[in-house]
Structures are given as structure tokens and as C-alpha cells.
Amino acid sequence: MNIFERLESNVRSYCRKFPTVFSSAKGSQIIDTQGRSYIDFLSGGGALNYGHNDPAMQQAVMNYIAGDGLIQGLDLHTGAKADFLTTFEALILQPRKLDYKVQFTGPTGSNGVEAALKLARLVKKRSNVIAFSNSYHGHTLGSLAVTGNSYFRNQAFVDRHNVSFLPFDGYLGPAVNTLDYLEKVIADPGSGVDLPAAVIVETTQAEGGVNVAATKWLRGLGDVCREFGVLLIVDEIQTGVGRTGPFFSFEDAGLYPDIVVLSKSLSGMGLPMTLVLMKPELDQWKPGEHNGTFRGNNLAFVAATEALHRYWQDSSLSQAVGLNGQYLAKRLRELAARHAAHILSVRGKGMLHGVQFGQRGNAQEILRLCFEKGLLLECCGPNGEVVKLSPPLTIERDLLEQGLALLEEAAAELFVR
């Protein structure tokens, strides 16, 4: 038995699907200790939108370390944090006319979700929160309480009161506008659903099966929240930082959410860092009221600043995501047409796509075959029935093509036996 199986908890997950030992990575490829190279359509679960080890980010971090820059900073003022905030304001907030205060939370996405939920409840002095079917917001207790999938939630054995789950866009089929139901239960004192402090939503549910909310639905959700004085929290942890095209995935819908959670790819090279953005009037925290040791990862600030300068001075990355995303969607639709008896749907936006398989176990088998062929992917959806593709946004077209060709080979092997 190797050291991982002997010593590491049973809870480990991704490593079970990719039984090798990885050693290095560059751009959109990962190498294992045997020297085998894999095309990475996993992107660290969405934390590596710019691929692995971007040379400019690497250099900036190495310079910072060599200069004895403060690494662990609690929430102390540091030059690295000032540079990040200045850049984030100039390149992200101001051009989009978004007026937000910035809260640094603990480093994981779930830390940010916890802070967002707590703040919304504190400001509104109400406890209920509306979350959606197939939502995914993390594994700490508060974020788990707003996560739909019972496989994750059932293990907590704690109270999960104060959350009402309502159907996401499309949950009841294309003919039903689930917003009508949401509006009705919020407006109706007899609905049994308490007026919530907030609604928390992903514009595209990634882990939930790559379910894309229509722009119109999102706009309508914003309108309902405004009408009833309910705060709108957008979880941008996986969809943000260009994954669906624009920096914020809600830009298409013209939304100005009350609270936004950003994490994963924000730091550029996979270093842990999370932000909660809130409208200024919502910044009602008292000093230290939501604290944490690891809110000042200065290496992440340095890399994040470099990433913003490198990729968000203009719209070229968003345009590339649009073009590559169209190409990805086209190839996946062709794949679905070729295996229409096995593939139920293809859905996605930008560089986040899902292929839904009809028969249980097929998605996992595709994953296994792809790994053998040198392509890393993951499964999502309530029954793990969707293969999720989220290649780095910066992937070269020929590698994207090669990766898709491996997926096509895997499907051909599985279905034409």
C-alpha cells in the first residue's frame, strides 16, 4: 500500500480518479513522476483559469520572497495588499462601475460564503436564506446548509434550518419559469417560506451539473430581490475571473448584486485567497467581528495583482474565452450527435461545459478512459452523470483540440464496443 492509501484519510477524492503521482505542471499540462503528460481540463477545480505556473506570476512571487516580503499578514496593511486593492479597483471595479467594499476572508471559497451569509443575516436581521436546487457553495456548515446535493449534506448531522431550497432556472423543464414560484412564495405570507435575508445563487451551477441560468432569469431574480428588500448574493467562486467570458459572470445580465464571493482563480496561480464584495452600505461589520488568521496571504496578493495586469487591462481574454467556448460547444454538440443514444445533453457557457450521460456510470467510465489517454476531467451533477470540462482560459487551440480528440476517442471506445 502506498503512503497515500496507508496514511491519508478515506475522504480523499480526486486522487482516486487519477491514480498516479504528479510532479510538475506548466500551462495546460501536468506531468507525473513517470514523465507522462496530461492535458488539464480540470484546472484545479476552477482555480487555474490562467493555467499552471504562469511565468510572470511565478517571477513576481519569487521576487517578493527573495526580497523578504511579509508572507503571513493577518489583516495588516502591506504594500502587496495595497497594490492588489489599487489594481482591483482600477482594472475590475471602476471600469464596470461597481461600487463595492472589499472584505478579505479566510482563504477558501467556503470561508467567503460563510461571511456573505452571516453579513446578509446581520444586515437584514432575518435568518432565512433562499438557495437553489443543485446549488454548491462548499463544505463548511453554513455553506453546506445552502448546498443542494444530499450526498454532501447528509454527513453533517447538524441543524440545517433557515434555508429554503427553491427550483433553479430550468429545474422544472423549459416550459416553467421557476421565478414565478419564487416570487409567489416570497410575496405570500402563507407560503411557509419566511421572508429571506438573502438569495444565494450561482449564475451557472458548476458542481450541480453545469446548469446555466438564462440571462433573463437572472435579471428577473435581481428584480424580485430588489422588490422585496432581499439581498442578492452571487457566488462567483467558480464562474468568476473570466470562466464564462466576462470577469464577473453576472455582467451579461447587467446585475449589480448586493454581495459577491470571489475565490479560486483570483490569485492567478492557485494560491488560496477569497474576497467578499459588498455594497458600501452593507459593510456593517464591527472591527474583528468576522476574523481569521489566514486572511492575508500576501503571496496570493502579489500573484493576483500580476494576473490582473496581465489579463484584465483589456477584453482580449474575454474574447478568447468567447471564441474557444464556441468551438468547445460545437465539438461537444457533434460528439452528442454521434452518440445520441448515450448523451442526453450538452450545456455550458464560455469555457465551462458539461456533457450529460444517460446511463449511470458512463461519465465515470469516460473519465477513466480519458485519464488513460492523457486527459484530466471531472464529473459533476446530482448523480455524477455529467462530465465537466473547464480547461484553462489561456489554453492553446491545438491543445484544446487534442484534449477534445481524446474525449471523442474515449466515447467511441465506450459506446462502439
Ligand SMILES: Cc1ncc(COP(=O)(O)O)c(C=O)c1O
Ligand atoms: C460555486 C462554488 N462555491 C463554493 C465553493 C467552495 O469553495 P472551496 O472548496 O474553496 O471551499 C466551490 C468549490 O468548488 C464552488 O464551485
